[in-house]
Amino acid sequence: MNDRKLQELAxxxxxIEAQAVASLAREIRAPAFSTACKLMLECKGRVVVIGMGxxxxxxxxxxxxxxxxxxxxxxxxxxEASHGDLGMITAADVxxxxxxxxETSEIITILPIIKRLDAPLIAMTGNPESTLAKAAxxxxxxxxxxxACPLDLAPTASTTAALAxxxxxxxxxxxxxxxxxxxxxRSHPGGALGRRLLLLIDDLMHTGETxxxxxxxxxxxNALMEMTRKGLGMTAVIDDSRHLIGVxxxxxxxxxxxxxxxxxxxxxxxxxxRDCKTVxxxxxxxxxxxxxxxxxxxxxxxxxxxxxxxxxxxxxxLLRAGVV
Numbered sequence: 001m002n003d004r005k006l007q008e009l010a011x012x013x014x015x016i017e018a019q020a021v022a023s024l025a026r027e028i029r030a031p032a033f034s035t036a037c038k039l040m041l042e043c044k045g046r047v048v049v050i051g052m053g054x055x056x057x058x059x060x061x062x063x064x065x066x067x068x069x070x071x072x073x074x075x076x077x078x079x080e081a082s083h084g085d086l087g088m089i090t091a092a093d094v095x096x097x098x099x100x101x102x103e104t105s106e107i108i109t110i111l112p113i114i115k116r117l118d119a120p121l122i123a124m125t126g127n128p129e130s131t132l133a134k135a136a137x138x139x140x141x142x143x144x145x146x147x148a149c150p151l152d153l154a155p156t157a158s159t160t161a162a163l164a165x166x167x168x169x170x171x172x173x174x175x176x177x178x179x180x181x182x183x184x185x186r187s188h189p190g191g192a193l194g195r196r197l198l199l200l201i202d203d204l205m206h207t208g209e210t211x212x213x214x215x216x217x218x219x220x221x222n223a224l225m226e227m228t229r230k231g232l233g234m235t236a237v238i239d240d241s242r243h244l245i246g247v248x249x250x251x252x253x254x255x256x257x258x259x260x261x262x263x264x265x266x267x268x269x270x271x272x273x274r275d276c277k278t279v280x281x282x283x284x285x286x287x288x289x290x291x292x293x294x295x296x297x298x299x300x301x302x303x304x305x306x307x308x309x310x311x312x313x314x315x316x317x318l319l320r321a322g323v324v
Contacts, residue, residue, distance in 0.1 A: 012147040013156065020144040020157040021164045027141050028168060036096075036122045037139040037172050040071055043120075045092030048074035050081065054155040055098040055162065062096070069170050078106040086113055096122045100142075102130020111135050117316040125164060125167045126158055137273050140165060199285040204321055205302045205311030206232065212312060213238050214271040216245055220256070223248055223268040232314045234299040237272045240281030244309050246272035247301055278303045281310060285323045288313055 003147035027033060047066055049061030066073035078097075089095060095114050097107050102125035114121055115135070123136035126143035133139040135277055142165050148156035164177050212224045216237055227235045227248070234249040234316050248268055256263065256271045279288050279300050288300055294316055302311035 008301045014018075016044075016146065016148040017157045017160045020161045023144070024142065024161060024165055024168070027165070030141070032140050033169075033172075034141060037176065039094050039120045039122060039138060040096075040169070040173055041176055042223060043092070043094045044070075045072075045090055045094070047071055047096055048093050048119075048198070049075045049096045049098070050071060050078045050107060050110075051098035052078055052104050054159050055100060055104070058159050058166065059096070059098045061163060062098075062170070065167060066173070066297075067171045070175040070177045071170065071173045074083050078104070078110060082106065086110060089114065089117060089119060091117045091119055094120045094122060096124065097132060097136070098124045098162055099132050100155065100162070101128040102127040102132040104132070107132060119281075124162055153278070164313045172205055199321055199323060201279055201283045201311070201313060202281050202284055202303060203251075203309045204285055205281075205313045206230070206317075207311045210312075211309065212236065213242075213309065214248075214268055215239070216267070216272075218268045220261075220263050220266040220268055220271060224253070224263070230312075232299050232312055234301075234312070235268075236301045236309050236312060237268055238309050242308050244276075244278065244301055244303050244307050245269075246274040247276040247299075249297065249299060250271045251297070256273050276301065276308075279313065280304065285313075285318060285321060289318050289323055292318075 006064050047063070049059040049063040056075075056077060063073040063075040099107055102123065108131055112130070120137045121135060123132045123139040124142055125133050125139065126141070127133060128139060128141045128143070142158070142161045144157040144161050146152050147154060147158060154176060210230060212232055212235035214226050214235050214237055216239065223235050227233065234247055236244055237246040237248060238244055243312055252271055252273055254268070261271065277291055277295055277297065277300060278290065279302050281302060281304065291300065292298060297316035299312065301309055302313060304310050
């Protein structure tokens, strides 16, 4: 078995599965797809996804995708459903059942209970004449001409088709609900998008004794010591009422040295930047990042509406939080 033969076998699998997915277009144009979407949009409870074996694995992924894109959903193992887990399904729910044959015994066994609950049933099956398809409120045909397995036995193309159809349902529902980036971030607070869209400056800024601050009459040498102790690459310059007067950064220090200024004699008010950029509590950390990027600075003072210093933030804080 040489490299070329291995590649030919793999490419054949990709070709078969690609054809299986492409053939779903006609099923999406069929009435059952729209009916299934409407049932899930109108659902007052949850979408309960069930499936055995490989269909169960695909069902678990579909449930997770639905839940993360605005359609509350969870997976129930049909074998466990017959032993108590049916109590998870209510009349307010919609059941989405996956079975390539449409005759999976564990699913067929619980169909009467689902019907008794009067919960709408959506079937996703490769056999439109099966028991499951005929019992469903809406039956979506995900049949494939053949499996990618050379024995035409192992679920391959059929599971790929079911997975793609599940994604099609989820995204159609996402668009119908007007689901936004912010909505997605709320269900993914640990992800990069969640951090970018949900994390506030308040969650990251340094406050109290960790803020580098000096008065305007502070010698530059003392201000440098304050910057070194607090480690933010800047110090805010404030008056007796803690109103922000200016800021002194590493960049200001380089400019002072270039101008041959005596760092032992100069006051911070002689070298600080007066009209400095600031941010406010309640702003997104991503907004602070945008200001830093656009102005080529690495630290920002945080002030309230009265220009009173309440915190300090630098690029390393954003890096540690994963906002960058």
